[in-house]
Amino acid sequence: MESLDNFPKPSVTVDNVIFGYHDNKISLLLLNRKEEPFANTWTLPGGFLHIHESFEQAAKRILTTKTGVNDVFLEQLYTFDTPERDPRGRVLSVAYYALVNPHKYEIMAGSAANDVQWFDWKALPKLGFDHDFIVQTAVNRLKTKVLWQPIGFELLDERFTMPELHALYETILEREFERRNFYKRIMELEILKKVDIRRDGSRKRPADLFEFDSKKYNELINKGLSFKI
Amino acid sequence: MESLDNFPKPSVTVDNVIFGYHDNKISLLLLNRKEEPFANTWTLPGGFLHIHESFEQAAKRILTTKTGVNDVFLEQLYTFDTPERDPRGRVLSVAYYALVNPHKYEIMAGSAANDVQWFDWKALPKLGFDHDFIVQTAVNRLKTKVLWQPIGFELLDERFTMPELHALYETILEREFERRNFYKRIMELEILKKVDIRRDGSRKRPADLFEFDSKKYNELINKGLSFKI
DNA sequence: TTAATTTTGCGTAAATATGACGCAAAGTTA
DNA sequence: TAACTTTGCGTCATATTTACGCAAAATTAA
Numbered sequence: 001m002e003s004l005d006n007f008p009k010p011s012v013t014v015d016n017v018i019f020g021y022h023d024n025k026i027s028l029l030l031l032n033r034k035e036e037p038f039a040n041t042w043t044l045p046g047g048f049l050h051i052h053e054s055f056e057q058a059a060k061r062i063l064t065t066k067t068g069v070n071d072v073f074l075e076q077l078y079t080f081d082t083p084e085r086d087p088r089g090r091v092l093s094v095a096y097y098a099l100v101n102p103h104k105y106e107i108m109a110g111s112a113a114n115d116v117q118w119f120d121w122k123a124l125p126k127l128g129f130d131h132d133f134i135v136q137t138a139v140n141r142l143k144t145k146v147l148w149q150p151i152g153f154e155l156l157d158e159r160f161t162m163p164e165l166h167a168l169y170e171t172i173l174e175r176e177f178e179r180r181n182f183y184k185r186i187m188e189l190e191i192l193k194k195v196d197i198r199r200d201g202s203r204k205r206p207a208d209l210f211e212f213d214s215k216k217y218n219e220l221i222n223k224g225l226s227f228k229i
Numbered sequence: 230m231e232s233l234d235n236f237p238k239p240s241v242t243v244d245n246v247i248f249g250y251h252d253n254k255i256s257l258l259l260l261n262r263k264e265e266p267f268a269n270t271w272t273l274p275g276g277f278l279h280i281h282e283s284f285e286q287a288a289k290r291i292l293t294t295k296t297g298v299n300d301v302f303l304e305q306l307y308t309f310d311t312p313e314r315d316p317r318g319r320v321l322s323v324a325y326y327a328l329v330n331p332h333k334y335e336i337m338a339g340s341a342a343n344d345v346q347w348f349d350w351k352a353l354p355k356l357g358f359d360h361d362f363i364v365q366t367a368v369n370r371l372k373t374k375v376l377w378q379p380i381g382f383e384l385l386d387e388r389f390t391m392p393e394l395h396a397l398y399e400t401i402l403e404r405e406f407e408r409r410n411f412y413k414r415i416m417e418l419e420i421l422k423k424v425d426i427r428r429d430g431s432r433k434r435p436a437d438l439f440e441f442d443s444k445k446y447n448e449l450i451n452k453g454l455s456f457k458i
Numbered sequence: 459t460t461a462a463t464t465t466t467g468c469g470t471a472a473a474t475a476t477g478a479c480g481c482a483a484a485g486t487t488a
Numbered sequence: 489t490a491a492c493t494t495t496g497c498g499t500c501a502t503a504t505t506t507a508c509g510c511a512a513a514a515t516t517a518a
Binding site: 181206 | 476477478479483484485486487
């Protein structure tokens with residue numbers, strides 16, 4: 001059997017694009033590096049893949065140890081291979097993107113970082129490596145995916161109102177959705193469970209509270225239909 | 230600066246799912262391995278990534294040397310990391326998929342293979358490694374992508390008729406498209422150039438011949454519109 | 459040679475989905 | 489208590505999708 005040692009091997013990192021949502025803004029969780037290369041520069045939280053762990057395990061480990069975030073929506077984005085992307089040598093980056101509710105987690109910088117911080121996606125600093133490009137790829141993915149998969153809910157509290165969901169979609173897609181048509185479309189999917197309590201916010205008329213109902217969503221899929229905004 | 234040699238590194242292969250179309254059937258180009266592991270078993274044409282080449286360079290090199298195919302549509306599919314997917318150790322697979330017109334290439338097995346052959350996608354043998362799963366992923370990608378990107382043309386001759394294009398879509402998506410509505414939809418995109426000659430096939434009324442016109446397609450995109458079947 | 463048949467290309471009408479907007483109820487603020 | 493904002497649900501006009509009619513261009517049969 002052929003040996004695996006005939007070829008010099010590239011290093012493999014897993015880098016995470018972590019999306020959050022707060023105050024009608026999408027934000028990204030970035031890490032300020034302590035070590036070279038790109039010391040004192042903001043980058044995506046990433047790290048080397050260990051030999052016995054899967055990408056997803058690596059992504060979760062990195063999220064937890066470097067940022068304090070855990071148990072979130074996580075999906076592979078793309079694998080980046082631009083030959084000169086890392087000054088240390090040949091390093092591949094398997095990029096994942098995560099959707100996080102920032103209210104649920106205490107963000108904290110791990111020991112290898114100067115700082116970890118949320119940045120408004122419209123005001124990102126220049127990032128190290130090719131991470132600007134990775135971010136752009138992730139943003140594009142989020143914008144298309146949110147239209148036909150119910151992933152937006154991951155960015156909200158478990159219980160949310162229609163106006164909140166509506167505002168989220170307008171923020172992500174950077175365009176307006178006619179309010180009443182948006183409500184109608186969501187409601188006729190029948191994937192939300194109405195939690196009978198009403199919101200006690202400082203708004204005028206209180207809005208109904210909903211939860212995403214994965215059981216109802218599966219029923220929708222089993223009927224051959226699909227979530228589609 | 231941190232060294233890259235602190236971690237044991239995984240090996241990285243590039244595996245290609247190569248789609249062809251002939252006789253109203255989608256087929257996949259498979260390779261029968263000469264060496265262990267999975268000797269005498271059909272697998273996707275793949276190989277180890279060289280340290281200084283990009284994924285795409287690797288994919289093209291593998292296609293050319295192992296199957297004789299070159300200059301085709303090629304796109305990254307997904308990176309597979311199931312820990313036990315290769316008996317030799319930790320091997321990642323960066324999978325690409327290619328769309329090929331089988332008439333344009335002389336298929337030939339490279340020296341490392343017993344044989345290289347087209348298989349109807351509805352009658353595939355059991356594949357080595359996790360390649361069955363990779364194929365399934367590629368098929369899903371093809372089915373969704375073909376609806377909103379003009380990639381189907383890659384499977385046809387440069388000049389093709391509407392009935393041919395229509396049949397291709399019905400084959401890929403395994404459902405019927407109302408013939409006249411399909412024609413209409415394609416025509417109003419205005420991305421085809423009519424080559425005035427008519428087909429001399431053994432059919433009844435000859436069909437017009439078209440070519441995909443990438444210049445017209447770009448105009449469509451620049452108008453903010455999109456290819457959509 | 460002519461009629462019947464198949465295939466192709468283009469059209470129109472019905473059905474469905476999308477987008478624009480009216481309005482009353484439930485609160486808050488003046 | 490009146491005016492105002494926000495929310496929830498409805499209706500109607502418009503656009504898009506789907507179903508299907510029909511004639512032209514070839515082949516095959518009589």
